[in-house]
Amino acid sequence: MSSIDCLIFKNMYCTKFSDFLVKQKKAFRVEKNLLFGMFKANIYAYRRYNLLGRDYLFIHEGNSELFSRDKCFAMHEAARKYVNDQYKIPKIFRFVVPNIVSIFLSDNGFSEAAIELALQQTRPWQGGEAHDMFFIDTSTKECFGPDFHEVRLNTDSFTVNKVDPTNRSIELVADFLKQ
Numbered sequence: 448m449s450s451i452d453c454l455i456f457k458n459m460y461c462t463k464f465s466d467f468l469v470k471q472k473k474a475f476r477v478e479k480n481l482l483f484g485m486f487k488a489n490i491y492a493y494r495r496y497n498l499l500g501r502d503y504l505f506i507h508e509g510n511s512e513l514f515s516r517d518k519c520f521a522m523h524e525a526a527r528k529y530v531n532d533q534y535k536i537p538k539i540f541r542f543v544v545p546n547i548v549s550i551f552l553s554d555n556g557f558s559e560a561a562i563e564l565a566l567q568q569t570r571p572w573q574g575g576e577a578h579d580m581f582f583i584d585t586s587t588k589e590c591f592g593p594d595f596h597e598v599r600l601n602t603d604s605f606t607v608n609k610v611d612p613t614n615r616s617i618e619l620v621a622d623f624l625k626q
Contacts, residue, residue, distance in 0.1 A: 538575025
């Protein structure tokens with residue numbers, strides 16, 4: 448595949464993701480080429496999911512050489528800073544919780560270190576925000592990211608898909624990959 452073919456393929460994938468986001472039941476507002484910190488997101492998408500939840504997606508296209516573990520981590524931290532700077536209330540006192548999601552699209556996979564970063568994510572103990580990273584190999588439609596979060600009530604466990612921000616993001620990515 449020539450470099451022009453790769454560019455067309457990436458733009459098609461970016462357009463497909465953008466179209467998918469605006470067609471959601473609770474649609475996203477989509478902006479292309481958002482500059483934040485020292486980085487640029489190919490797609491930035493925002494939606495007010497409910498009274499207490501906001502979803503912020505930063506979608507980046509590249510390849511395994513561009514998406515090193517350290518660069519992906521730095522891009523995600525810059526996205527978190529960009530969103531959290533919009534909130535005046537300290538995290539610990541927030542009722543409205545931002546869900547900050549970085550999605551990395553690569554047409555040739557990811558390094559083991561980047562995949563390890565995706566699989567070792569944990570939820571912040573102090574609350575006030577949710578944030579996750581997803582790494583999607585567009586050539587195989589393989590996705591690496593966090594696991595579903597379960598809620599424990601007495602001795603039973605169950606998964607809340609629409610309310611929990613991470614679970615909502617997992618379902619969104621899974622629905623996109625089914626297309």
